Amino acid sequence: MNLSWTELSTNRNWLGFWFMLPAAAFLIAFLVYPLGLGIWLSFTDARIGTPGKFIGLENYEWIVGDSKFQTAVFFTLFYTVVASAFKFAVGLYLALLLNENMPFKAIVRAIILIPFIVPTVLSAIAFWWIFDPQFSIISWSLRHLGWIDTNINFLGDPWNARWSVIFANVWRGVPFIAISLLAGLQTVPPSLYEAATLDGASRWQMFVRITYPLLTPIIAVVMTFSVLFTFTDFQLIKVLTNGGPAGATELMATMSYNTAILGSRIGEGAAVSTAMVPFLLAAIMFSWFGLQRRRWQQGDSDD
Amino acid sequence: MTDTRFTRRSVLKGGAALAGAAALESAHLLSFAQAWAATSPWKPEKGAKLQLLRWKRFVQSEEDGFMALVAAFTKATGVPVTVLNESLDDVQPKASVAANTGQGPDLFWGLYSLPHLFPTKCIDVTDVANHLGKKYGGWVPSAVVYGKSGNKWIDIPVGYNGNVINYRQSMIEKAGFKEIPKDTAGFMELMKALKDKSVPGGFALGRASGDGNAWVHWCLWAFGGNLVDKKDKVIINSPETAKALEYAKELSTHFVPGTAAWNDSFNNKAFLSGELSLTNNGVSIYAAAKAGAAKGEAKMKEITDDMNHSLWPIGPVGKPTEFHICYPMLAMKYTKYPKACKAFLDFTMEAENYNPWLIAAVAYITHPLNAYDDNPVWTSDPKLTIVRDCAKRTLTAGGLGSVGEKAASALADFVILDMFATVCTGRATVKEAIAVAERQARRIYR
Numbered sequence: 001m002n003l004s005w006t007e008l009s010t011n012r013n014w015l016g017f018w019f020m021l022p023a024a025a026f027l028i029a030f031l032v033y034p035l036g037l038g039i040w041l042s043f044t045d046a047r048i049g050t051p052g053k054f055i056g057l058e059n060y061e062w063i064v065g066d067s068k069f070q071t072a073v074f075f076t077l078f079y080t081v082v083a084s085a086f087k088f089a090v091g092l093y094l095a096l097l098l099n100e101n102m103p104f105k106a107i108v109r110a111i112i113l114i115p116f117i118v119p120t121v122l123s124a125i126a127f128w129w130i131f132d133p134q135f136s137i138i139s140w141s142l143r144h145l146g147w148i149d150t151n152i153n154f155l156g157d158p159w160n161a162r163w164s165v166i167f168a169n170v171w172r173g174v175p176f177i178a179i180s181l182l183a184g185l186q187t188v189p190p191s192l193y194e195a196a197t198l199d200g201a202s203r204w205q206m207f208v209r210i211t212y213p214l215l216t217p218i219i220a221v222v223m224t225f226s227v228l229f230t231f232t233d234f235q236l237i238k239v240l241t242n243g244g245p246a247g248a249t250e251l252m253a254t255m256s257y258n259t260a261i262l263g264s265r266i267g268e269g270a271a272v273s274t275a276m277v278p279f280l281l282a283a284i285m286f287s288w289f290g291l292q293r294r295r296w297q298q299g300d301s302d303d
Numbered sequence: 304m305t306d307t308r309f310t311r312r313s314v315l316k317g318g319a320a321l322a323g324a325a326a327l328e329s330a331h332l333l334s335f336a337q338a339w340a341a342t343s344p345w346k347p348e349k350g351a352k353l354q355l356l357r358w359k360r361f362v363q364s365e366e367d368g369f370m371a372l373v374a375a376f377t378k379a380t381g382v383p384v385t386v387l388n389e390s391l392d393d394v395q396p397k398a399s400v401a402a403n404t405g406q407g408p409d410l411f412w413g414l415y416s417l418p419h420l421f422p423t424k425c426i427d428v429t430d431v432a433n434h435l436g437k438k439y440g441g442w443v444p445s446a447v448v449y450g451k452s453g454n455k456w457i458d459i460p461v462g463y464n465g466n467v468i469n470y471r472q473s474m475i476e477k478a479g480f481k482e483i484p485k486d487t488a489g490f491m492e493l494m495k496a497l498k499d500k501s502v503p504g505g506f507a508l509g510r511a512s513g514d515g516n517a518w519v520h521w522c523l524w525a526f527g528g529n530l531v532d533k534k535d536k537v538i539i540n541s542p543e544t545a546k547a548l549e550y551a552k553e554l555s556t557h558f559v560p561g562t563a564a565w566n567d568s569f570n571n572k573a574f575l576s577g578e579l580s581l582t583n584n585g586v587s588i589y590a591a592a593k594a595g596a597a598k599g600e601a602k603m604k605e606i607t608d609d610m611n612h613s614l615w616p617i618g619p620v621g622k623p624t625e626f627h628i629c630y631p632m633l634a635m636k637y638t639k640y641p642k643a644c645k646a647f648l649d650f651t652m653e654a655e656n657y658n659p660w661l662i663a664a665v666a667y668i669t670h671p672l673n674a675y676d677d678n679p680v681w682t683s684d685p686k687l688t689i690v691r692d693c694a695k696r697t698l699t700a701g702g703l704g705s706v707g708e709k710a711a712s713a714l715a716d717f718v719i720l721d722m723f724a725t726v727c728t729g730r731a732t733v734k735e736a737i738a739v740a741e742r743q744a745r746r747i748y749r
Contacts, residue, residue, distance in 0.1 A: 047708065048399040048421060062746060067739055068721075133561020134573045155509070155564030158730060242510040245563035246724035247717075261396040262715035264420050264708055265747075 041270035048264040059271035069272065072250040075162065077279070079251065080231045083169045087226055088219075090170065091177025096211075098178065099185045109179070116175035124239035127168040131155050131240070155241055158248035165240055165249050169233060177222055184218030185211065224287040231280060252276050335655035336379030343650075345431070347643035352383045354408040355647075356397060358630065359388040361587045361667060363594075368663025372656045379650075382643050391567075392512055395420070395715070401635065409638035410647065415700045416449065416711040418458035418633040425457035426634040431645050432456035435652050440673035443694045448706050449629045458633035459648045462661075462668035464585045465627050465693030466517035468613040471606070474502040474580035483613035487525055487550060490616040494557040497580050504581025505558035505573075507565035508724045510717050513628060514567050518583045519723040520626040522554075523547045524698060525618025530713060530744055531704035537744045539722075540737050546619075548726045548733045555727035563728050575606065585628075586612060586666050586690055611686050614696070627669070627697040669693040704748075712747045 008014050042059055046052030063069040098109055115123065130137055131154035139151035155161045188211060196206050234253040237243060243250035243258065252272055260269020355373075360366035373384050387408060389397060394413040401407030402421040411417065418425045432450055436442050442450065446460040468483055475483070478496035497503050507515040523529070528544035531537050555562070559579060562569075573579040574588050575595075589610060595603025615625050632651070634644035650656060652672065661668060662680045666687035670678065671694050681691040701710025713719070722740040725731040731739070 048403050066743070068743070131564075132572075133564050133569065134559075134576065134578055150560060153561050153564070156561045156728070157563070158728070161564065241564070242566065244509040244566075244724070245728055246508075246721045246730060248730070258715065261399060262392075263712045263747075264399055264715070265712060 038270050039274050041267055042274040044267045046266040046270075048261075048266060052267055055267070059268050060275070062268065063271055063275065068247050068250065069255065071247055072252050072255045072272075073275075075249060076231060076252045076276075078162070079166060079169070079233070080227055080283075083166045083173065083230050084223065084227050086166070086170045087173040087177050087230075088223060090174050091222075092181055094174065094178035095181035095185055096207075098182050109182070112178055113175045115172050116179075120172065120235040121239055123172055124168065124236045127164075127171075127236075128240055131164050156245055158245060161241055161245060161249050165237060168236055168240065169230060172236070173226060173230065177226055180222040181215065181218060184215045184222075187218075188214045220287050224284055227283045227287070228280060231276070231283065333375055333378055335653075336375040336650070339650065339653060339655070340379040343646055344434070345642050345646040345649060347380050347382045347646050348640045351640035351643035352385075353410060353638075353640060353643055353647060354385045354387065355410040355412065355632075356387045356389060356394065356408040357412040358391045358394050358414065361585065362590050362664060364590075365660070365664035365667055368660040371663075372651060372660055375656065376647060376650050380643070380646060382640075382646075384647065395711075398633075405637045407635070407637075409640060409644055410632060410634050412461065412630060412632040414628050414630055415714060416631075416706045416708070418631055419452060419705075419707045420711050422452040422457050422707075424636050425452075426636055426638070426641050426644060427455045427457065428459060428634065428645060428648060429454075429456045431649050432459060434649065435459070435672060439652070439654065439675065443671050443673065445629065445694060445697050445699050446671035448699045449631055452707075458631040459652065460629050460631045460671045461651060462630050462664075462670060463627045463694045463697065464513075464630065464667060465669050465690040466514065466583055466585055466625070467690060467693070468581065468615060469574060469584050469586075469588050470504070470581040470611060470613065471502075471609050472611055473609050474500075477502060478580075483616065485616055487616050487618040491550070491554060491557075494554055494581070498557040502580040503557060503559040504579060505562040505565075505570065506555075506583055507567065507570055508555065508558075508563045508720075508727055509565045509569070510720065511565055511567040511569075512714070512717075513585075514570060514583055515565070515717075515720050516714060517626045517628070519551070519720050520698075520702075521615050521624055522551050522618075522723070523719060524624030524626075524702065525616070525620060526550060527618075527620045529702045529704075530719065530740075531702065531709075531748055533703050535701075535704045535709065535748050537741060537748050539744055540741045544737055545733050548723065548736065551723050552726050552733075563724060574610075575603075577602065577606065583615075586687060589686065590665055590667065612689055614689050614692075623696045624698060625693070625696050627693045629671075629697070629699075630668075666690045709748050713744060716743060716747070718743050718747070 008018075041052070043054055043056060044052035045055050045058070094112065098105075098112065102108070129135065133151060133153060133156055136151060136154060138154075139148070142148045143151070153160055154164045192210050192214075193206060196210060201209070232253055233251060234257065237249055237251050237254050238257075241249045243254050252275065256269045256272040256276075258269075259272060260266045263269070357369075360369075370386065373386060377383055391414060394411065395417055397407070398411040398413055398417060399420060401411070402424040432442070433456075442460075449460045450456045450458055470483060474497065475481075475493060478493060478500045480493050480496065484490045484493055494504060506518040509515065523544065526543050526547035528539070528541060528547045530539050559573070570579060570582040570584055571588050571591070574582055574584070575591060589607070589612070592603045592606040592610065596607045615623065617623060632648060634641065634648065638644055651660075654674070657670070657675065658678055661670060661675060661678045662683075664680075666680055666684075669690055669692075670676075676691060681688050699706050699710075700714055701707070704710060718740050722736045725736045725739070726733055
């Protein structure tokens with residue numbers, strides 16, 4: 001084959017290749033390389049300042065047997081599943097409400113977004129005060145109402161702390177889901193509802209038969225993102241509890257940071273973060289294939 | 304950046320009401336600085352400029368004092384110094400990344416064993432340390448441990464932050480005590496009595512790297528428990544550790560509720576609100592109360608007058624087992640101006656600079672060089688005098704073992720703190736908690 005300059009600069013296939021090159025280089029430099037490096041480091045005993053040598057699966061063997069890692073995996077999954085479920089339920093409900101005709105629609109929709117716009121660290125600090133063992137506004141109000149005698153131990157008790165951070169995460173994540181689903185709702189043609197009304201369908205039937213099926217593709221995308229964001233959450237936990245009390249709210253992400261950067265055991269920390277990849281892949285697969293493969297997409301009318 | 308900050312500060316200083324004293328002070332500092340620059344064995348490189356990343360101050364006057372020192376250094380040597388501030392917990396990751404990538408600030412000022420995380424990346428400052436030790440009555444023993452890696456000094460332990468018991472005199476009197484008991488058994492009585500009189504105290508059991516680590520290490524060591532022995536062999540699984548954990552568990556039943564959630568700032572807030580009778584902290588609570596009192600806040604005045612500090616009770620081992628924070632300053636090998644770094648380290652510790660800074664820090668900082676025992680700050684206020692001995696009394700990170708990256712790793716992983724927290728919150732039995740800590744320690748110290 002003759003690879004002349006004219007060939008390289010005029011052949012459509014080669015041109016396509018050239019045009020893709022910047023994007024590919026970008027992806028390789030900022031995605032493939034760091035991911036590959038992380039995976040490689042997880043097979044070494046690297047510490048900060050020393051490159052480390054290959055030690056095979058030793059890091060993985062260690063973390064699998066480590067009770068702190070087991071707790072972190074459990075809580076990461078629990079946090080993701082519970083928070084995502086709540087976020088979906090509340091988000092969908094909000095989206096349906098916002099889709100109704102009401103006064104000041106645009107302003108209300110904008111206000112809904114506020115929790116999402118506030119930087120995570122700021123909202124975490126706000127929650128920090130709300131959950132404070134001595135100065136919590138919730139404890140204070142309930143005490144003054146005479147409902148409780150002592151302050152609620154929001155962040156000091158393992159399960160209280162877990163529910164508290166989940167609540168904070170839900171508060172933060174709902175607007176994203178609500179607004180995205182609202183966008184989806186507005187793509188549903190009104191004619192379908194008109195036809196259903198003429199057929200005498202109830203509101204519930206309309207939701208189950210029209211709204212929900214037409215919303216599924218958006219739900220799949222939104223929930224994938226939401227699950228990924230929740231699974232990889234870091235700032236909220238770091239500020240609110242730093243993984244405490246005694247590791248009860250440790251997530252895999254915070255554990256990876258603590259081990260690799262603060263504890264300077266980069267190899268082990270990389271193993272913890274690499275261990276997140278299969279979970280993330282599973283979540284993506286699930287929403288992509290599980291939620292999207294609906295018969296209506298293949299043209300079947302009956303669900 | 305340095306320049307603007309410097310001029311802004313000096314302008315502020317000049318305009319302030321206490322201009323007289325301040326100007327005299329800085330004039331004195333300056334004349335010394337120039338004389339020092341002429342005779343110092345460390346002549347900064349031509350065109351040198353330094354960047355220093357330090358822990359963010361807890362006491363404003365300490366930072367002001369330090370910036371005056373930096374300004375004097377710049378005037379005397381012509382070397383501009385940019386000072387960056389990071390919160391205490393963030394210095395270590397930044398320094399670690401800088402050491403790994405070979406670029407970043409020239410000087411780092413962090414805590415505990417920071418330089419020992421990457422001893423090969425630190426400039427050898429043995430000459431500076433020897434010069435200072437000879438001139439100022441020698442280093443305290445813990446400073447030698449923190450400063451040296453092998454036979455070389457890899458950092459200058461600039462100061463310590465004494466972590467002492469802060470208490471309200473009126474409240475312990477209400478509980479039937481005149482002062483903080485000197486032994487662990489008496490201390491338990493006090494905590495119980497405080498709780499019974501509904502003025503409980505409390506220590507942080509959350510992941511508080513400063514206060515949390517300080518008290519659990521005191522407790523562990525007071526009963527003869529240790530993470531590792533002299534040869535870094537893990538010996539945490541011992542009857543002594545079990546005793547320490549049982550003591551802490553009982554002690555924590557007398558705490559104010561919620562300490563399992565506390566980070567380093569919770570106890571400050573609770574103490575200053577008057578809801579806490581006793582906790583462990585630096586003397587920064589006192590400084591904050593004093594500052595409030597100076598502004599005419601009645602409540603702060605009451606706390607200032609009522610509160611006091613005490614050293615820690617002594618446990619069955621029969622000697623002090625305190626754990627105070629060390630603040631070492633190190634220079635990175637990648638710096639283009641090693642001599643300027645050494646000059647700055649030396650300059651900081653020279654009496655003409657160090658003494659005013661110690662005074663400005665109002666006992667938040669304890670000196671590592673014996674000659675500074677005479678600093679007036681230690682006699683200026685009887686409530687601060689005990690902090691003078693913190694550097695002499697403290698044990699070092701890692702306990703009996705080495706002050707190295709392993710000790711730092713164990714601290715960063717909260718191995719000891721989580722062991723205490725799981726037992727005190729009832730999440731694990733003493734045996735289980737020790738087993739978890741032992742397994743982790745074995746891994747770190749392999």
